[in-house]
Amino acid sequence: xxxxxxxxxxxxxxxxxxxxxxxxxxxxxxxxxxxxxxxxxxxxxxxxxxxxxxxxxxxxxxxxxxxxxxxxxxxxxxxxxxxxxxxxxxxxxxxxxxxxxxxxxxxxxxxxxxxxxxxxxxxxxxxxxxxxxxxxxxxxxxxxxx
Amino acid sequence: xxxxxxxxxxxxxxxxxxxxxxxxxxxxxxxxxxxxxxxxxxxxxxxxxxxxxxxxxxxxxxxxxxxxxxxxxxxxxxxxxxxxxxxxxxxxxxxxxxxxxxxxxxxxxxxxxxxxxxxxxxxxxxxxxxxxxxxxxxxxxxxxxxxxxxxxxxxxxxxxxxxxxxxxxxxxxxxxxxxxxxxxxxxxxxxxxxxxxxxxxxxxxxxxxxxxxxxxxxxxxxxxxxxxxxxxxxxxxxxxxxxxxxxxxxxxxxxxxxxxxxxxxxxxxxxxxxxxxxxxxx
Numbered sequence: 001x002x003x004x005x006x007x008x009x010x011x012x013x014x015x016x017x018x019x020x021x022x023x024x025x026x027x028x029x030x031x032x033x034x035x036x037x038x039x040x041x042x043x044x045x046x047x048x049x050x051x052x053x054x055x056x057x058x059x060x061x062x063x064x065x066x067x068x069x070x071x072x073x074x075x076x077x078x079x080x081x082x083x084x085x086x087x088x089x090x091x092x093x094x095x096x097x098x099x100x101x102x103x104x105x106x107x108x109x110x111x112x113x114x115x116x117x118x119x120x121x122x123x124x125x126x127x128x129x130x131x132x133x134x135x136x137x138x139x140x141x142x143x144x145x146x
Numbered sequence: 147x148x149x150x151x152x153x154x155x156x157x158x159x160x161x162x163x164x165x166x167x168x169x170x171x172x173x174x175x176x177x178x179x180x181x182x183x184x185x186x187x188x189x190x191x192x193x194x195x196x197x198x199x200x201x202x203x204x205x206x207x208x209x210x211x212x213x214x215x216x217x218x219x220x221x222x223x224x225x226x227x228x229x230x231x232x233x234x235x236x237x238x239x240x241x242x243x244x245x246x247x248x249x250x251x252x253x254x255x256x257x258x259x260x261x262x263x264x265x266x267x268x269x270x271x272x273x274x275x276x277x278x279x280x281x282x283x284x285x286x287x288x289x290x291x292x293x294x295x296x297x298x299x300x301x302x303x304x305x306x307x308x309x310x311x312x313x314x315x316x317x318x319x320x321x322x323x324x325x326x327x328x329x330x331x332x333x334x335x336x337x338x339x340x341x342x343x344x345x346x347x348x349x350x351x352x353x354x355x356x357x358x359x360x361x362x363x364x365x366x367x368x369x370x371x372x373x374x375x376x377x378x379x380x381x382x383x384x385x386x387x388x389x390x391x392x393x394x395x396x397x398x399x400x401x402x403x404x405x406x407x408x409x410x411x412x413x414x415x416x417x418x419x420x421x422x423x424x425x426x427x428x
Contacts, residue, residue, distance in 0.1 A: 006198035009191040040181040042172075045188050050339040053202065053347035056195070080200035080348045 010056070010082065010143065011136045013045040017055030019075055021108070023062025026122035027089035031059055033125045041129060052078040057135055059128075060114075063091040063098045064105045076112040084139040086131050087114045090121040115139065149228045156227025157220055164359020165189040167366075171392055178396045193355050199348035204253040211249025212350040212357075218242025219360035226367050229293045232280045236273075239364060242357065243269050246342060253345035261341025265329035267403040271410040272316040278418035279316070279368070282309040285425040295371050301379070303372040308421035310372050314387065315414040317365045319406075323395035326406055337400070 020028050034041045035048055049055050052075045064072060076085065087108040090096035095106040108114050115138045118131035168189035176183025185191075203209055222239040225231070247269070250262035280290060286305050287294035295302065303310055319326045330341040338344070346354060369387055373380045401409075 002194075006194045009194035010198065012185075012191040013188065013195040015192075037179055037181045040176070040183075042176065043182040043184055045184045045191055051344055053345065054340065054343075054351065056199075078202075080202045082199070 007140070007143065011140050013047075014057050014132060014136055015047045015049045015055050016057045016059055016132070017049055017052055017075070017079070018059045018061070019072060021060060021062035021064045021068050021072060021092070023089065023091060027061035027092070027120075030122045030125050031061065031088065031128055034128055039125050039129065041132070044133075046132070052076075053080065055079050056083055056139075057132060058083065058085045058112075059088055059132075060085065060092050060108045061088045063095050063101075064108055064111055065101075065103045066105060067103070069105050069111045072108070072111050082139050082143045084115045084135040084142075085112055086116045086118060086128075086135045088118045088120075088128060088131065089123045090119065093117045093119060096121065152227045152229070153224045156224045160220065160223040160363045161356050161359045164356075164362045165193070167362060167388070168359065171388075174389070174392050175396055178392070189355075189359075193352045196352035196355070197349050201349055202347045203350065204255075204345050207252035208249050208346060208350060211245045211252065212346065212353040214245040215242045215249070216353045216357040216360075218245065219357040219364070223360045223364050223367070226292065226364055229291065229296075232283055232290045232292060235364070236276060236280060239361065240269075240273060242361075243273075246354070246357075250342040250345065255345050257338050257341060257344040261329050261338050261344060264338075264403055265342050267407065268319050268322075268326065268329055271326075271406055271414075272319040275312050275316045275410060275414045275418060278415060278422065279306075279309050279313050282306045282418070282422055282425060283371075285422060292371065295374055298374070301373045301375050303383070305425060306372070306421050308417040308424075310369070312414040312418045312421075313365075313369060313372075314390070315410050317369065317387070318391060318394060319410070320361055320365050321391060323391055325394075325398040325401040327395075328400055328403060328406075331400075 018028070018031050033039060052058070058076060058079060060072065085108065087093050091098060092108050095104050098104045099106055105111065116131045116135040118127050120127055166186060166189075169184070169186040172188060173183040173186060218238050218241045222235045222242070225235045225238065247262045247265050250258045250265065283295065283302070284290055286302055287298060322330055328338070328341070330338070330343050343351060343354060366384055366388070370380050370384055373383045
């Protein structure tokens with residue numbers, strides 16, 4: 001019974017950590033907009049934490065480049081399992097308009113496994129909330145299989 | 147036998163009530179910010195989720211410290227429900243507080259270290275106030291035992307109102323609410339990325355959260371002793387006190403530890419001493 005309560009709780013309490021891989025700040029302010037009273041994601045139990053050790057979901061915005069890929073990997077490794085990664089915006093998904101640049105690695109999935117891609121430039125808050133919900137469903141499934 | 151039953155009630159009811167209070171707290175805070183807020187059960191979901199996460203530690207000390215913090219908090223609540231000695235309760239909860247600081251100090255992370263230093267300052271601020279409140283109990287009842295409180299005819303609030311206000315300071319610090327939330331904090335404040343709790347994760351963070359619920363219940367229990375003659379008035383007093391805490395939390399900015407020491411030592415301890423002199427002379 002307690003085990004099933006833990007499983008149920010996972011989807012009800014996603015603590016989010018937001019990492020900006022050099023985004024233009026467009027997607028970042030949309031992520032923060034989700035936390036404002038208008039969208040109020042806290043009603044789903046979401047807390048925006050600043051510490052990978054407390055986080056369940058990693059939101060990544062911006063293009064990954066050769067400088068910050070190590071930081072991204074490090075943050076990902078510090079998150080305890082089970083965890084989910086959500087790439088936000090055109091840059092996070094594929095590198096966006098910067099994908100051909102010499103310093104750019106490409107999308108987030110070149111460095112860490114991504115569960116959900118949220119498109120948009122910038123991604124809409126509704127799409128981000130949708131992405132987080134889809135990510136939670138995915139990681140619930142992952143835990144089930146493991 | 148009765149004592150044993152009371153202890154078990156305390157150990158079981160402590161975290162349940164504490165978790166519900168934490169959930170209500172978030173609802174009321176959300177209401178202040180014209181949001182809807184999470185379900186009342188949210189605190190339980192959070193802890194259950196944390197218990198199910200991977201066990202990641204920086205070193206073995208953290209495990210010990212988290213457990214000692216939880217056991218000390220639970221023991222102090224059990225002693226409180228068993229009508230034990232206030233001084234013993236005080237010392238047991240102090241052990242827990244010290245182990246929380248030790249756990250944070252065990253990791254090299256600067257956030258954790260700064261959080262630990264600030265937590266020490268907070269302990270330095272509220273412990274003297276707490277002990278002065280207990281001295282007030284002694285002066286009124288002639289004993290440090292909680293049992294002696296129940297034999298009083300009048301509510302203690304009539305005799306030690308200033309000590310109650312001073313206990314309010316201790317409650318705010320213990321609950322880590324603004325303006326005293328600088329060692330760690332709830333919600334979105336992220337100045338120190340959770341300070342003392344930075345290096346804790348998963349199940350060990352859950353242990354600390356449960357210990358925090360116990361401590362909330364302990365300090366609210368101490369507040370409840372001030373109106374022991376009538377259960378209804380006791381409830382009114384507790385609800386009013388906690389609502390005031392949430393209001394203060396939402397309307398105050400975080401202050402520095404120097405401000406806290408000055409405020410709590412001068413005002414909190416000043417009020418306590420004035421009340422003690424009044425009790426002693428009267």
